[in-house]
Amino acid sequence: MPLTQGSDPGRYGCTNPLWPCSMTGAVACLAGLEGVAVIVHGSSGCYFYPATLINAPILGTFLIESDIIFGAEERLREVIGGISDADRIAVVNTCVPAVMGEDIRSMIEEYDVLLIDSPGFLGDFEAGYRTAIRGIAPAIDPDAPGVNIDGISLADPFYRGSLMEGRRLLIGAGAGVAATFCADRYAALNRAGGLTVGVNPDLASGIGEWCGSLLGLDGVRAAFERLEAACGEVDAEPVYRECARAEKQIAKACDKYLRRFDPPRAAVFSGFSYAVHAAETLERYLDADIVAVASRSTVQPSRYRAEQVTDLSRVREVLREHAPDLIIGSSYEQTLAPDAAFVGLTPPLRGRILLHAHPLAGIEGTLYLMEEVLNACMDRERSCR
Amino acid sequence: MSSNPSHSNSSRFEGCTLTGALAVTTQIQDAISIIHGPAGCAHHNFSLLHATLLGSDAAEIPHLLSTHLTENDIIFGGEEALEQTLAGVLEMRPIPASVFVISTCIVDTIGDDVGAVCAREWGVPLAAVPTSGFLGGVFENGVVNALIAAGSLADPPSGDCGGVNLIGEKNLEFDVEENYAEVRRLLSLLGLPVNLRFVRGIRTADLRRVGGGAVNVLREPSLRPVGEDFRRRFGTPWIDSFPVGLAGTLRFLKDAAALCGVESEAAVQAEAAHQEEMLSRFADLAGTAVRFDRLHPLLREDATAARVIEEITEALDLRITEAGTWLPAPYPAPVGTAGIRRMLYRWRKAIRTGR
DSSP states (O other): OOTTTOOTTTTEEEEEESSOBBHHHHHHHHTTTTTTEEEEESSSHHHHHHHHHHHSSOEEEEHHHHHHHSSSSHHHHHHTTTTOOSSSSEEOHHHHHHOOOOOOHHHTTSOEEEEEEEEGGGGHHEEEEEEEEHHHHHHHHHHHOOOEEOOOOTTSTTTTHHHHHHHHHHHHHTOEEEEEETTGGGGGGGGGSSSSESOGGGGGOOOOOEEESSSSSHHHHHHHHHHHHHHHTOOOOHHHHHHHHHHHHHHHHHHHHHHHHHOOOEEEESHHHHHHHHHHHHHHHHHHHHEEEEEESOOOOOOSOOOOOHHHHHHHHHHHHHOOEEEEEEEHEEEEEEEESSEEOOOOOSSOOOSSOOSHHHHHHHHHHHHHHHHHHHHHHHHOO | OOOOOOOGGGGGGGGOOOHHHHHTTTTTTTTTEEESSSSHHHHHHHHHHHHHHHHHTOOOOEEEOOOOOOOOHHHHOOOHHHHHHHHHHHTSSSOOOEEEEEEEHHHHHTTOOOHHHHHOSSSEEEEEEOOOOGGGGGHHHHHHHHHHHHHTTTOOOOSOOOOOEEEEEOOTTTTTHHHHHHHHHHHTTTTTTTEEESSSSSSSHHHHHGGGOEEESEEEEEEEEHHHHHHHHHHEEEESOOOOOOHHHHHHHHHHHHHHHOOOOHHHHHHHHHHHHHTTGGGGGGOOOOEEOOSOOTTTHHHHHHHHHHHHHHHTEEEEOOOOOEEOOOOOOOHHHHHHHHHHHHHHHHHHOOO
16 A cells, blocks of 8 residues: 555655665775774664674674663773774764763773764765765875775675776776775775775765766776876776777667667666666667656766655655656665566665675676666566567 | 673663564554654664565565654754654545554653654554663564554454464564464364464554454563453453474463363374374484584573473484584574474484584
């Protein structure tokens, strides 16, 4: 029963919020750093969600009522004191301790602890991720070789694949990799390079000179052109050649598809950068009709009339309004429109096993996206016959 | 990295009341659950419930509504947000058949009077579930309070329908449907139908039928406060757990029969024979050296599961030694004879593969 059909539950009401909070964003950022012990300073409920989402070891203070009544200092010190082999300890604050008025910083000043004040009510995932990056305050070493990769989040189902692809391309162009934000040794962040490329601009670190995103083949080419211009040691010819080959492969496969079928009417639901990347790629290679670009994160200027959608009732309305035959999004959208072709791009991607490292960024990322789209659309066409 | 998670207080690790309450209220299909707090709290639980539903092949979306508190509301109070959200619910079409309001830890901390807002006349059946996130207890408390809140929407009993109510099925467990099937099978040996699954996959109107059961079978002993509340309100006797273990399953048949006033001897004999036959399929395990692994260091020891392990190792003549093959300790304890059978298949697989 679509309870929210045709209704607006008011300024405050938000049906089935679709995106994680800032605490989760901060944890996803910090937990990617090897050697950093991340402590969620809050209850077990606040701990379990990021712990399951990012699938990495994190710690918690697991606060209970008595900690709130008598003060959480002893408990926090107990957990910090029990950590024996971390390069750095990071404490991520949650809603209740954030309003208790305890001076957490002074409580734990004897420890070298990074305190990230990112309670869930302060904003969304991206806001928390950026707060954590600012807290880490990576330092650029002018002598550090290589190029930084940023935009990595452990909550992203594509992070491992995109990271591997980013490294492959940089090494192939003779650039090498400096620091990775945030999937690296903690110590490496103090030797960041002066140039940065990203696999997800929504999570841009702001560290180093931005040379561009690796989303899409045009993005890859543009980023490597900037890298070449900024650094004489970079030779991007192998990357350009591979881009050209990939473009031919995609064009051929799409042309074959279009000989039999009409282009899909596609609705894209994802973080802003991923959503625009998917929309541009589909439009360019498959002449897809992009009927909706619904962004989970803050909308930036683009050629699409993108809308920020973080509420399931609005997703339902978009799907009803446009009736897309291809949905690029999360398992929420897949559940709401089971008859459409579906490509998973956005967490959560439930009800399926994901073991392999799929890239979204880079050349392999674009090939992967188009492969998934063409297969999903063909499967749907066959099932409709 | 290593740390001392401090087991001095196991309630630290037992999850949020919010999740427990939502595991119940979202199973009332025409109801809406309002989570009074930041959107993140609702998202965390939505994501979990969605994953669980897909895991049990149910392509459903739970109906959650967040009051979406932001920093300003935390500073100035969130009651207005709750009022506006409730007013918004009344504008929905169709109007939800019932509304459950579930509070988070942050609104308890800032002192919102959720009870007072919910006590007003809203023109729709509404129940405030005492939760307050972790400040109201743990997951289990959320389940208990939500079941009692759902029961508050029930009518006074209009006579015993002769069936059995199942109270507080674990809606987040992977084998919830298989456990239901086993209890239904056992009850059918006594000629007893299931009157109501309270609360799983039902509608608001069904809640009214909870007072009409001949006996309430609680999913586990932690739900005794629910059994006692319903006994006081509806006069229904209760059994404190689904059947667990070989002897426990036979005892369950006897208890249910006694409370419903039916004969149990033939059913008990048939089930005992069924158990013998089931165990004979695993006779090849006799003499195997085994040891048992805890599911997770943060989880409490389950005394019932420990008794099942003891019973089954004796029945199959397994030897528990420090050099034995690691076997997964059941968590929670398997339900009925079928639950033991599925557990034994997993044990045999582990023994055959050395893990």
